[in-house]
Ligand SMILES: Nc1ncnc2c1ncn2[C@@H]1O[C@H](COP(=O)(O)OP(=O)(O)OP(=O)(O)O)[C@@H](O)[C@H]1O
């Protein structure tokens with residue numbers, strides 16, 4: 731009987747390559763479903779048919795296939811489609827959206843390590859997605875040596891186009907994520923990704939407990 735439309739919760743997982751985001755997105759979605767929430771699990775780049783097509787353009791091919799500027803535009807276009815067709819409709823029906831990477835990845839990879847700067851990335855996000863921000867961003871952190879061990883076990887056949895960039899690039903990505911967390915402590919919570927998957931999931935649930943009421 732009237733009243734504001736129900737609005738779900740938008741949670742993103744962020745961090746460098748191999749810190750456990752996909753593993754934890756699945757586990758977090760399961761844990762929230764077990765609490766009775768309607769949950770969709772999605773990812774970037776991707777999460778809608780158009781954005782999945784752009785994902786292939788972005789992640790396949792030679793290292794220098796795209797400049798950081800072209801990459802930023804392609805990520806923003808994929809995100810616009812994902813937000814319009816998948817994320818906003820789910821939030822409007824009151825669902826929780828658990829998303830593996832979102833805007834902060836563009837800020838860290840193209841804005842920070844790629845040298846485009848945060849303002850241009852935020853302008854593209856304003857145009858493409860009306861500036862939609864997550865209710866909470868969980869930044870998974872892991873020492874570089876543990877990350878390398880996890881990636882060596884997972885990626886014996888090789889990394890994708892962006893994951894395969896050199897160590898200096900990935901350190902710049904980690905530094906940019908750290909700056910974002912420092913600048914936006916209410917939205918972005920750093921979560922230690924060391925330990926068993928179950929231990930990490932419990933830390934993530936604790937970091938969103940205030941949203942689950
Ligand atoms: N807590 C954990 N302890 C040990 N290994 C883990 C843990 N969590 C995930 N892994 C393993 O580490 C590897 C990387 O995990 P995952 O693919 O979830 O990372 P990711 O952050 O999504 O990576 P990417 O950014 O490259 O997509 C996988 O082989 C996964 O099984």
Ligand SMILES: Cc1cn([C@H]2C[C@H](O)[C@@H](COP(=O)(O)O)O2)c(=O)[nH]c1=O
Nearest residue numbers: 774775805831832835836839840892893
């Ligand atoms: C959303 C987004 C992603 N990236 C990069 C980060 C990774 O190298 C790949 C995605 O691969 P994953 O295995 O699915 O994590 O894309 C980026 O550079 N900018 C972005 O906005």
